[in-house]
Amino acid sequence: MTANISANISADALSGGFAVPPVAAAHAFREVLEAMARPGTIRRVAGAQPPAPLSVAAGVALLTLADGTTPLHLAGAADCPAVRGWIAFHIGAPLVAAGEAVFAIGTWAALQPVARFRIGQPDYPDRSATLIVEVDRLANDGPVLTGPGVEVTARLSLPETAAFRTNRARFPLGFDTIFTCGDRLAGLPRSTRVEAG
């Protein structure tokens, strides 16, 4: 442990958290819950100003869901000193390799191969990872979603369908996914069936 770690946390890392954490986290949790419960709906969130390249929505999701007891994997460009410092101060989540992560964040390309992430065990399916996937575009078009929380069908601009079909086939095991784009997010739980649109 060097004495210089604190110097690595830049002044920017200390700002950009929730102003009133209990209230902001409660609002954000409700949005994430709605997004997960109704796959295909896109929700708007606010309150976090994380350092680049993280989006506002990714920052909100992390501040709301992660803490010092949830190992986090930073994939690709998300693994930079600014993000590490921000997470150390505001969240305190231990940063780990993909296979140990409870949460992972990055672009879909950076998260590949997703087979690295935990999918739980038959007696504890909850011991699995939630992937926070940063996308350039998030809209209700493209692949067709059906399953729990979807009344008839929904559409969501997923980066691909094969990986989510494989994931669904292992139900009740599997990872869950939150897509983030700017200040908007959408959920894709492991229970959702995905067809190319």
Next chain:
Amino acid sequence: MTKAAFEGRRGWMSLLAKAPPARLAALLPDLPAHEMLRSPETGAVMVQGRVGGTGAPFHLGEMTVTRCSLRLGCGAVGHAWVQGRDKAHARRAAAADALMQTDRAEEMQARVLDVLAAEATAARGARATRAAATRVEFFTMVRGEDQ
């Protein structure tokens, strides 16, 4: 940060955390203007012990802890983690930590930290003298077969 400066900060942060809150408030009644980076927040720290005192760690139970981070007008950032649920204590300790990184450090050292350190040593000493008074002085009786 040099090694000495790092050890110094560890030391004063600990002294501020362990100071009786009322005493710290008496020694440092007025806080400089500051911006909150993390408002005082109470949570728990899991305390670990070791099997047999030296072996594998295990979880003993939690204790309450309050933390706070703030920034002074000059840019100095202060952090505090203090045992218990006293939010004013955490805020004051964070402000003192920040002041120790400014040109007021010398004054803080003399007016606050040295006083707290002396009082902590005296309190520890008072308890140790009571313990010492209950130490058993054994007299081994001379037994016949030893002669």
Next chain:
Amino acid sequence: MYVAVKGGERAIDNAHAWLAEERRGDPSVPELSVAQIREQMKLAVNRVMAEGSLYDPDLAALAIKQARGDLIEAVFLIRAYRTTLPRLASSRPVDTAAMAVDRRISATFKDLPGGQVLGPTFDYTHRLLDFTLMAEGEPPAAAALPLVAAVSPQRDGGDCDPASRVPHVTGFLNRDGLIEDAAPEDSPPPDLTREPLELPAGRPLRLQAITRGDEGFILSLAYSTQRGYGRTHAFVGELRIGHVGVEVEIPELGFAVEIGDVELTECETVNQFKGSKTEPAQFTRGYGLVFGQSERKSIAMSLVDRSLRWRELGEDDTGAPAQDEEFVLYHCDNIQATGFLEHIKLPHYVDFQSELELVRKLRAEARAMKEAAE
């Protein structure tokens, strides 16, 4: 199955109001303050902190006041409160050899380096009611000895630093290889407050369960081993009570700071061990570490810890309760126990109705068969 029963709301409100009045007792008697409970009912506070698994004397005292002195109810309040706290960090393992000791005794070595320090103990009191405590007045001041004579490893060695480390008694036996080692290791321990208890449990998980377990239950189990149900021939190698610093790594700074201290009671037993197929004859150890001045609990904990180690040490399973990990770990938590026990007093009208109908049906069938036979 439970059914929601409406109509009790006013009765419940009135019951709570009466509870508050009964809690206060006779208003002509001065009300207890939380600070008075914290300072003068300290061992009750310690027990609530240990079994509530949260070190905060003010909160434990408040819980005792609110629970009208029912310590298990107070533990329940603390357990409920602690679930609302975000977990900010885990501490570095506390260093009990650096404890500022108030009490330190050994039943195995009379002349242990550093000396036997009795501390504020009940041990040599006569257990006669002290009627002077019913009268007003200040107690006599405790005696104090100058610090040069205080606990320190080198009594006659000149420079006696009272803050110096107080080595463990088992360390002296360890030098000759007469006692098993507790080698340092740093694998992250499991946490039963975060993950469901899974068996077989390692020793760190067992110790976490026992240190927050019910004192009465652990005491009885330990006593049962002494009476022969899984005998382990324990001596108290060392018992120490005092304060240790708690060091926490500060994530935003990247170094650890001692942010406070906790009072702990630590007990190490030295147990006879005749050797097994794989191990030579040597002494083995049982370990107890409990929040606060909790002497009975920590001795009992170290006996039960040692008893549960039969498999690892190649001893026989005699079928004693204190050797049965599942029995001990699943039943030592008094909040789980009291929750399940007390819930049977809550409405079970539908369950009971079905039982009632079953009994009536069986009786009717039996009567019909009897009549048919006649």
